Amino acid sequence: MKIDNRNIESHLKEKRVFKPAKEFARKARIKNLAQYRRMYRESIRQPDKFWSREAKELSWQKRWRKVLEWKAPFAKWFIGGKLNLSANCLDRHLTTHRRNKAAILWEGEPGEKRTLTYQQLHREVCRFANVLKRNKIGKGRRVIIYLPTIPEAAIAMLACARIGAVHSVVFGGFSADSIRDRIHDSGAIALITADGSYRRGGIVPLKKNVDDALRGGTSVKRVIVFQRAHNEIHMEEGRDVWWHRELEYVDDNCPPAALDSEHPLYILYTSGSTGKPKGILHTTGGYLVGIYSTTKYVFDIRDEDIFWCTADVGWVTGHSYVVYGPLANGATTFMYEGAPNWPEPDRFWKIIEQNRINILYTAPTAIRAFIRWGDQWVKKHDLSSLRLLGTVGEPINPEAWIWYHKNIGGEHCPVVDTWWQTETGAIMITPLPGAIPTKPGSATLPFFGVDPAVVDPNGKEVGANVGGKLIIRGPWPSMLRTIYRDTERYKKQYWSEYKENYVTGDGARRDEDGYFWIVGRIDDVLNVAGHRLGTSEIESALVSHVRVAEAAVVGRPDELKGQSVVAFVTLKSGVDASNDLKGELRDHVGVHIGAIAKPDEVRFAEALPKTRSGKIMRRLLKEIASGAKVSGDTTTLEDFSVLTKLAEPEE
Ligand code: WTA
Secondary structure (H helix, E strand, C coil): CCCCHHHHHHHHCCCCCECCCHHHHHHCCCCCHHHHHHHHHHHHHCHHHHHHHHHHCCCCCECCCEEEEEECCEEEEEECCEECHHHHHHHHHHCCHHHHCEEEEEECCCCCEEEEEHHHHHHHHHHHHHHHHHCCCCCCCEEEEECCCCHHHHHHHHHHHHHCCEEEECCCCECHHHHHHHHHHHCCCEEEEECCEEECCEEECHHHHHHHHHCCCCCCCEEEEECCCCCCCCCCCCCEEEHHHHHCCCCCCCCCCCEECCCEEEEEEECCCCCCCEEEEEECHHHHHHHHHHHHHHCCCCCCCEEEECCCCCCHHHHHHHHHHHHHCCCEEEEECCCCCCCCCCHHHHHHHHHCCCEEEECHHHHHHHHHHCCHHHHCCCCCCCCEEEEECCCCCHHHHHHHHHHHCCCCCCEEEEECCCCCCCCCECCCCCCCCECCCCCECECCCCCEEEECCCCCECCCCCCEEEEEECCCCCCCCEECCCHHHHHHHHHCCCCCEEEEEEEEEECCCCCEEEEEECCCEEEECCEEEEHHHHHHHHHCCCCEEEEEEEEEEECCCEEEEEEEEEECCCCCCCHHHHHHHHHHHHHHCEHHHCCCEEEECCCCCEECCCCECHHHHHHHHCCCCCCCCCCCECCHHHHHHHHCCCC
């Protein structure tokens, strides 16, 4: 285990504490630390009691028999219960004043606006669910969704949930190869996409990527295409159908299927430290309870709020806090399709001003970009509607936290730094805005029912301010149930190191107040601009290039993106190293994975540092990439001359 001590050092200096504002706390659901502690204690000591109370606020077609069955590492929640997630996000609200309330407010990058009330969204979801049925997509079938952040993404997800089909959303920035891999792994029979989407004024050719992915045949028999950008596309006879045409054949009557609490809801692929992306499987009942109660308590969401989570629907944050969490709470969720700096760097602030957004939930990497673009873009706009700010995706440096608090929150909005993962489904470590004093850079304390710890390699809890591995003791409702079609990998990856404890892959320390400070990944997963990338995925993309012999990818600290990608590449004999080839390799990675995975720097090397047993010594490469002197243990290094060569500055 190697924890970055520099990071711990820098965070140790951070001593500022921000108490919840009295006005905020007075109205909040959880009003003070004592109330949080009381509820937390109950949630850990009597989880059944705590989670039943939460679950009872939702609608069940059949009540569960038992709250939890835990046969480590397999958990089942709300056993015997039957419910429907889309009914909880929609139908449940139709009998209340929320019927005519905005469920989704949306803005496209070119500027068009749409509003869908709960009643309207319900109707669209029912109709589209009938389109799915009409196309022989039934319960348990897998469906890939490759759409931009438009209301149809939410409609497609909710329609799948309504009939019990299992969706797997693929981020619109991923390439044809990535789509194909996910189709193969999930065995999807259908795919839902759009002709194109807008990004920085250009059109992303989504349908073309799909055509490339499906070339040569896959399990996908039907492609449903939403017309978004009106770009010219190919429609494959017998396979592709238009979304709007299909709607002509269906009515709006679609009762929600009564699904088992453990019925699979979605598979979302995410990077791991080895091999191809893992299909993280979430199920219905526990996931719903998790996202419902975190949205309720962490954002202290109110009926009158407009909640804006800026994540793309292709990431877990988009699943849990753009779509399911807010809608399960009957809130108004705001969706924006495009880039934060289009047409100018004040797009977010303009949106907040025009829509009177109340809660903003975004990523540290975006905040650092805003800082770089300059305060003048912020100052142009009235942000007084904001009452709460959140961050997610990577550690936030205290400076960025303070800037966010001051310039965006006007020093009166609490900032909730929320730690969680695709695997956890919902927020795990977080301030509760009316109750928990915040410290910039710390995700503070565990959410209800979550029992995290920082441990040494033997699984022993370490003392205050000592770095170690972050683990979660025992199950929680929204946890992943397995890795799709790879139960062995599920057991090995998350549960083999410390029995019955979930290994997060993150390093952390806990301070003298019990606050958690997340250091970042300690496995071979990079976090680039809040996006998870496995070094092994990028390496295998590089090695698939005809000229490449070997590749090792490491992360380098980056002021803006958190980490940047550095690739060390050895070429096949006879191949000349050139700048053109560097560009070619970057593009090659773009084609295989997607633009987000392109190495920021490609370095050619004659050889890579290896141990005598042939393992690449990444730690050394990390030090070299960040310009640090190689300091650690090199006794197992096979060929010392490699090191000297690598450390030589580039021409
Ligand atoms: C990192 C995103 C520090 C962490 C929801 C985790 C964070 C990975 C925070 C999961 C935070 C997420 N502070 N680090 N508040 N939130 N991370 O699966 O390394 O895309 O393991 O889920 O992001 O990324 P994922």
